[in-house]
Amino acid sequence: MAFSRAKLITGLVATSALVLTGCSGGDDSAGGDGETYKIGINQLVQHPALDSATAGFIEAFEEAGVDAEFDEQNANGEQGTALTIAQQFAGDDLDLALAVATPAAQAMAQNIIDIPLLFTAVTDPVSADLVESMEEPGSNVTGTSDAAPIDQQLELLKEIVPDAETVGIVYASGEVNSQVQVDQATEAAGPLGLTIETQTVTNVTEIQQAVEALGDVDAIYVPTDNMVVSGIASLVQVAETKQIPVIAAEEGTVEGGAIATLGIDYTELGRQTGEMALRILQDGADPATTPVETAEIYTYVVNEAAAERQGVTIPENILAEAEKK
Numbered sequence: 487m488a489f490s491r492a493k494l495i496t497g498l499v500a501t502s503a504l505v506l507t508g509c510s511g512g513d514d515s516a517g518g519d520g521e522t523y524k525i526g527i528n529q530l531v532q533h534p535a536l537d538s539a540t541a542g543f544i545e546a547f548e549e550a551g552v553d554a555e556f557d558e559q560n561a562n563g564e565q566g567t568a569l570t571i572a573q574q575f576a577g578d579d580l581d582l583a584l585a586v587a588t589p590a591a592q593a594m595a596q597n598i599i600d601i602p603l604l605f606t607a608v609t610d611p612v613s614a615d616l617v618e619s620m621e622e623p624g625s626n627v628t629g630t631s632d633a634a635p636i637d638q639q640l641e642l643l644k645e646i647v648p649d650a651e652t653v654g655i656v657y658a659s660g661e662v663n664s665q666v667q668v669d670q671a672t673e674a675a676g677p678l679g680l681t682i683e684t685q686t687v688t689n690v691t692e693i694q695q696a697v698e699a700l701g702d703v704d705a706i707y708v709p710t711d712n713m714v715v716s717g718i719a720s721l722v723q724v725a726e727t728k729q730i731p732v733i734a735a736e737e738g739t740v741e742g743g744a745i746a747t748l749g750i751d752y753t754e755l756g757r758q759t760g761e762m763a764l765r766i767l768q769d770g771a772d773p774a775t776t777p778v779e780t781a782e783i784y785t786y787v788v789n790e791a792a793a794e795r796q797g798v799t800i801p802e803n804i805l806a807e808a809e810k811k
Contacts, residue, residue: 521553522553522554522555523547523552523553523554523555523581523582523767524554524555524557524578524579524580524581525554525555525556525557525580525581525582525583525584525763526556526557526559526571526575526578526580526583526584527540527543527556527557527558527559527583527584527585527586528559528561528568528571528572528575528583528584528585528586528590528593528594529558529559529560529561529586529587529590530560530561530563530568530586530587530588530589530590530712531560531561531562531563531587531712531713531716532560532562532716533712533715533716533718533738534715534737534738534739534741534742534752535607535632535710535715535736535737535738535739535750535752536586536587536607536712536752538738538751538752538753538756539586539606539607539632539752539753539755539756539759540558540584540586540756541753541756542752542753542754542755542756542757542758542759542760543584543606543756543757543759543760543763544556544756544760545753545756545757545760546756546757546758546759546760546761546763546764547760547763547764549757550761550764552764552767552768557575557578557580559571559574559575561589561590561593563690563712563713563716565589565593565660568589568590568593568594569593569596569597571590571593572585572590572593572594572596572597572598573597575594575597575598576597576598580601581601581602581767582601582602582603582604582763582766582767583598583601583602583603583604584603584604584605584606584629584759584763585603585604585605585606585608585629586605586606586607587607587608587663587712588605588607588608588609588611588614588616588661588662588663588712589660589661589712590605591603591605591608591611591614591616591627591629592614592615592616592662595615595616595627598626599625599626600626601626602626602628602763602766602767602773603626603627603773604627604628604629604630604759604762604763604766604773605627605628605629605630605759606629606630606632606755606756606759607630607632607710607752607755608629608630608631608632608663609631609632609633609634609662609663609664609666609667609710610631610633610662610663610666611623611627611629611631611778613662613666614662614663616629617778620777620778621777621778622774622775622777623773623774623775623776623777623778624774625773625774626773626774627773628762628773628774628776628777628778629759629762629778629779630755630756630758630759630762630778630779630780630781631778631779631780631781632710632736632750632752632755632781633780633781634667634709634710634735634736634749634750635748635784636667636670636671636674636709636735637670637674638748639707639733639734639735639747639748639749640653640671640674640675640678640680640707640733641678642733642746642747642748642804643680643705643707643731643733644678644679644680645801645804646731646733646745646746646793646798646800646801646804647704647705647731647798649704650680650704650705650731651679651680651681651704652680652681652682652683652702652703652704652705653671653675653680653681653682653683653703653704653705653706653707654682654683654684654685654697654700654701654703654705654706654707654730655668655671655682655683655684655685655706655707655708655709656684656685656686656687656693656696656697656700656706656708656711656714656721657684657686657687657709657711657713657714658686658687658688658711658712658713658714659686659687659688660688661711661712661713663710663711664709664710664711664714667709667710667711667735668682668684668709671707671709683700683701683703685697685699685700687713687714689713690713690716690717690720693713693714693717693720693721694720694721694723694724697720697721697724697725698724703730704730704731705730705731705732705733706721706725706730706731706732706733707732707733707734707735708721708732708733708734708735708739708744709735710735710736710750715736715738715739715742718739718742718743718744719742719743722742722743722744722792725743725796726743726795726796729796729797730796731745731793731796731797731798732744732745732792732796733745733746733747734746734747734749735747735749735750736749736750736752737749737750737751737752737785737787738752740787740788740789740792741787741789743789743792743795744789744792745788745789745792745793745796745798745800746786746787746788746789746793746800746804746808747785747786747787748784748785748786749784749785749787750781750783750784750785751781751783751784751785754781754782754783755781755783758779758781758782759779762776762779786804786807786808786810787808788800788804788805788808790805
């Protein structure tokens with residue numbers, strides 16, 4: 487696998503969502519001749535990965551010089567709110583809709599059937615019943631998957647924590663994408679001599695207790711679980727107190743206090759989704775036959791300050807990878 491870029495994090499990095507209001511439009515053909523596309527965005531929760539995916543999606547339109555008006559809505563981690571947003575969008579005069587994260591995509595797919603619906607930051611859209619297959623989605627729904635290279639991430643964990651035998655995972659019981667990742671981690675762990683221990687949560691306030699309940703694990707792996715990532719500070723606080731190294735599935739979690747990842751660039755994933763949307767809107771591509779795409783860019787990201795607080799030293803070869811530009 488070729489790594490397109492890498493990043494060294496020496497402290498906490500603040501990230502923010504990009505908010506864009508499109509220009510007013512007319513009635514002619516879109517993208518430079520007056521018309522403004524109307525696009526509804528239903529984002530499950532605010533955290534760096536999803537914020538970046540939304541920003542990247544919008545940037546794809548900006549970079550293409552295509553006018554679009556984005557109605558950005560955030561469900562604040564509540565499935566009921568995601569459903570309400572989806573129902574609102576179903577009644578709006580939209581040209582296309584975007585769902586960011588699996589629960590939001592499921593809510594949107596239940597309600598939006600007559601316009602193109604794209605998703606991003608969805609780990610397994612087939613298991614989530616969003617598409618019939620990755621190659622032939624089969625309906626008005628397609629998008630991009632954020633499936634992480636979990637086997638390589640666990641190899642990274644072993645390199646940073648060579649004596650690790652047990653790895654704890656805390657995840658939301660209601661997120662299909664999280665269960666898929668836990669199953670994949672369990673399968674990948676065996677050949678590495680690792681055993682996976684799990685605890686589930688139903689809301690952010692349970693994260694700290696769940697980490698405590700993992701017991702004396704040798705490391706913690708944080709998948710792209712929207713609930714846990716949004717409450718990563720609680721997990722990291724316990725990990726630092728107990729000197730348990732934390733390895734993440736994506737960059738934003740490293741920024742939030744995990745030690746390292748070989749993960750997805752969510753801005754690029756969102757941009758990739760935006761480019762799909764442009765092909766649908768401008769070139770007439772059919773979502774039903776537009777294959778689901780996966781991430782094209784992975785990055786090594788490390789947080790040396792977090793490693794020190796969690797009692798480990800990052801190997802020099804990993805630091806060297808993370809310093810590459």
